[in-house]
Amino acid sequence: MSPSLPADTDTQRLCEAQTATFFTTQSIRGILQPRSLEEVQECMREANRSGTPVYPVSSGRNWGYGSRVPPADGCVLLDLSRINRIVELNERLGYVTVEPGVTQRQLFAFLKERGSGLWMDATGSSPDCSLIGNAVERGFGHTPYGDHFANVCGLQVVLPSGEIAGTGFAGMPQAKAAEVYRWGSGPSLDGLFSQSNLGIVMRMSIWLMPAPEYFQAWFFQSPEQKALGEFIDALRPLRMNGTLRSTVHIANDYKVLNGLQQFPEGETTPLMPETMKGYAAKLKFGRWNGSGALYGTRAQVAEARRMLRRALKGKVSKIQFLDDRTLALAARFSRPYRWATGLDLSKTLEIVRPVFGLMKGEPTTAMLGSAYWRKKTPAPADPNPDRDRCGLIWLAPVAPAEGASVSELVGIAESTLLAHGFEPLISLTMITERSVACVISIAYDREVQGEDERAMACYRATEAALAERGFYPYRLGIQSMNGGSALLRTLKRAVDPNNILAPGRYLQAKP
């Protein structure tokens, strides 16, 4: 593209980059891998000169939403993974400043190596996903800092023109509070650069939580269909009064089975609820399966535990608490336990351990296997859903944290997916005090003739049925970025008159 930074046009690599976990037709012209801020600026200037649009990705692991594939045809991919310095760690104020190539794995290792007293928040996706990429897409995790974009500050951005802008106090010289006070003075622009095509975030401070004195995870389940609404209504007050400081995750029966194994051999698709019940009974999970964690001093955790027990009493069939010590004990005794009882605790531990770790901000590869649900071969040691032609489409509508709304949303999703021949793999996250983000996975095998089309038809039908009832996604896949308000289009035209930065991303260009 630019003489100093030639685009990679190797057919194999282009083909890989053009492959998502669902059917797409967009082609990529080349791949640029800049190594510095200045090179990114130069790429943007050259893009304006040549009129060739560029599509930035940080680590490119936007699986389920389009991976590295641009919404528009003919872009050059701007791969930022080589710009990957951890610029600053501030132990006292609890933040880290990173570049777009910094991954979850990298930060986790860095904190460990430094003996840091801070915990990161990890999303359940790949350990190799970018922190900036996930935060600007407004992804979420499992600790009190689970709403990622609510915990970032002081962005440095390359605008479509190639110029640099800072948000908040990061736009001021030598600002002492740039990493800790998000608003700055004047209009706050952080939000403009999330889920957007208005700029490339090149640097971001992410707040980190101090490791608590004591940590305890909790798990519950219920076999009852109606329990969902009841425990959402019971947990909301605890989220709102600050007792539950972190996100709460709830998986339906299908999602748990999806976490434990691939589609059961010998069953026909879709696996119907009646059949599902048998698996739940056999493998000892519920129709609904919740998890969360408590953070604080021993006394704080004890009081939160008391309140949680009281809130859930009579609404769930089982509630269990687990800390580092009990987890270690369970692992140690799983073999004799099995011998004595016949129950395989190690299987339970296999699914519990990564969830437990995530609640402490530990990235895991364990979740990636779930993309292989309908594949005929098991997930490999290095899962890559794009490469392995896993079919995966995510749809992530938001509901208010009220039993009736959440139940309505889940009801629509489950029935629509089943009607289209797909298992409703559903997780719910009480992401803020007042809202629940639902992630609906349509998982299939791209090798099966016609499945790409059937899966997308199912996605469209679900999306439409939910929108009809006022449930909209917190995040969009590249196949759904056809909205955008008149105001947004005005802003886009102003900052990117040539429409060369990620055209069509979260914003359909209209006249």
Place this chain on the structure above:
Amino acid sequence: MSPSLPADTDTQRLCEAQTATFFTTQSIRGILQPRSLEEVQECMREANRSGTPVYPVSSGRNWGYGSRVPPADGCVLLDLSRINRIVELNERLGYVTVEPGVTQRQLFAFLKERGSGLWMDATGSSPDCSLIGNAVERGFGHTPYGDHFANVCGLQVVLPSGEIAGTGFAGMPQAKAAEVYRWGSGPSLDGLFSQSNLGIVMRMSIWLMPAPEYFQAWFFQSPEQKALGEFIDALRPLRMNGTLRSTVHIANDYKVLNGLQQFPEGETTPLMPETMKGYAAKLKFGRWNGSGALYGTRAQVAEARRMLRRALKGKVSKIQFLDDRTLALAARFSRPYRWATGLDLSKTLEIVRPVFGLMKGEPTTAMLGSAYWRKKTPAPADPNPDRDRCGLIWLAPVAPAEGASVSELVGIAESTLLAHGFEPLISLTMITERSVACVISIAYDREVQGEDERAMACYRATEAALAERGFYPYRLGIQSMNGGSALLRTLKRAVDPNNILAPGRYLQAKP
């Protein structure tokens, strides 16, 4: 301005509206008082047709920062105070949706009347200040919801063109989560409309906290200069680990005296630190005086109290806890107590009670009197600093929540104000887990010849000395809105090509 909505051009009322708490020269052409969204839209369309700029105010009580006076000359004032419906209260999800004219007083009375289980957060300014006005200026209060703009959602905005835009899911039809999930999908635009001249916020949902089972306020003081840095460093970890969920306020000795009485008769200005010491000793307050509150169950509060005591041990000389019961007792026994000890508890209660109330979200008029510090006559029953020619300039720099930074900031502010002949009336608010907002008041009597100029010179010197060291304000007075990035100017030109909405507000128009 428009035939259907004639502008008020009464000289007396224009003159009042042109008066702030410091010297300004901008004149106002007229005052419009629309009664509906549609009338506001019509005002904007007419403004574009006629080229006359409009300057919106909600309640106009932006005291210390410019009151109702526009930064640019020749605007028509758009007074939104008549658009004042409380549109919705959602008791379960904890939010209220309001229009710009809704005041703190109005919402507080509304919640009381409804027997609501929710608490609002109040700012210490006038009970008659607008909730939207304060939130979009990113004002703050005293409860866990103290960072106001962090607790709003789903804005409805009139753009300079007169068109309407919604932020987050409020831009989507029938969205169920518009009031509870702030980001929506696509770029998040809320921030664009705070401290800005890009749109007029006509509707906003504000999150309200559930009243806690138990509430306890705490107060501490220290006579030691060096204590400031020590207790900031001791309190930060408690803010960061979620034990202290609300803002913590710290006043220097001058600010406490300013709260208790007017400038002491017979003393010369400025009141020097040595003299100040005598008043502090006599009236029993410290060099530094802190307050905060604990919210939760009795057990949660007890544990927080234990941690707070431990953190502050040896760093402050006194720490006292106060709940509704002990406050009532103190009031009852203040007379016999005085008789027995000679100490006047009622004087202490006079200053404690409104602070105590603020920590429960109760608006108060008690703080307004402080603007009359240097006036020769006492504050009237209906204080109005504009009308009464109180001199008041606020400067509100932000520091990271670190002892060294906060001490440096306060040192610069105190010495600069004293050198210019003004008492350094300073309060510090640990507004977020990681940052401290400092409010420096330059209070004077506008009736005194030359004081307007001396006060503004003092303000400029302090502003410059702080910026030199990287401390920038969280909010600006109309006399300081000469910044704004190139990016902001691009956005402004795009949404307001005729520059008719609040020209110069937070953004100097440059070619």
